[in-house]
Amino acid sequence: MRRWIIATCLWLIALPAPAEVYTYVDAQGNRVFTDQPGPGNAKRVTLAPGNRMSANPGGATPQTAPKKPEEKPLFHYDMLRVLVPEPDASVRSSAGELIVSVTNEPTLQRGHHYRLLLDGQPTADPGPSPVFALSNIDRGTHQLAVEILDEHGRIVERTANQPFHMLRISLAQKRQVKPCTLTDYGQRPECPLADKPEEEKIGIFSFF
Structure with missing residues (x-):
């Protein structure tokens, strides 16, 4: 009997939503459910609304996480090197x-800049010029x-240390390489006026 009731319930669930259900007791005293009006003692069964829910209630558009802007891939140069001075050069x-x-x-490329490093430290802010003027570099x-x-x-690119x-x-x-003459004092940095020797005064009696 229990199996019959379960089977009947499953059958009712499987019926299309608009179908009507009738019940009656047959000659053997069994309760029968059917979608046909059946004999005169058949009664219509009022079904409670099913617990159905739309997979997308209200027709709302599924929310997706915003995509992160894709970063432009790095541009690579075929060649980059220090032209002057040459590697292992001696600068006087x-x-x-x-x-x-x-x-x-x-x-x-557009938007790209050069940055020069001296002993691993930037010498100035990045810029578009490929020429750099440095001064007061220590000996060594x-x-x-x-x-x-x-x-x-x-x-984008970096050269090896040179x-x-x-x-x-x-x-x-x-001064040792090129000694100072009287006309060099005040003209050459290594010949300051303070080091200029006094000129010898020639007296009138030196000729006698």
Whole structure:
């Protein structure tokens, strides 16, 4: 009997929503459910509304997480190097001055900038010029490197460290190489006026 009731309930659930259900007791005293009016003692069964829910209530559009803007891939240069000075070059400058020039292929892209590093530290803010003027570099061996940065400040290319040697000649050494003459004082940095010797005064009696 219990199996019959369960089967009947499953059958009722499987009926289409608009179908009507009738019930009656047959000659053997069994309760019968059917979608047909059946014999005269059949009664219509009022069904409670089913617990149905739309998979998308209200027709709302499913919310999706906003996509993150895709970053532009890094642009790569075929070649980037320090043109001047040459690797392992010796630079002579009493003021420690140096002109650095870099070259690259292809040409610098729009929004990209150069940044020169001296001993691993930036010498100035990034800029579009491939020529850098440095001064007051200490005597000794130093390392140069150049970077190319894109519009987002990302390093696109970087050269390896390139050594050079700064030879700062002292004023005394310059005077040894080329001694000061009377006309050089006040004209050459190594010949200041304070070091100019006094001119010998020629007296009138020196001729007698």
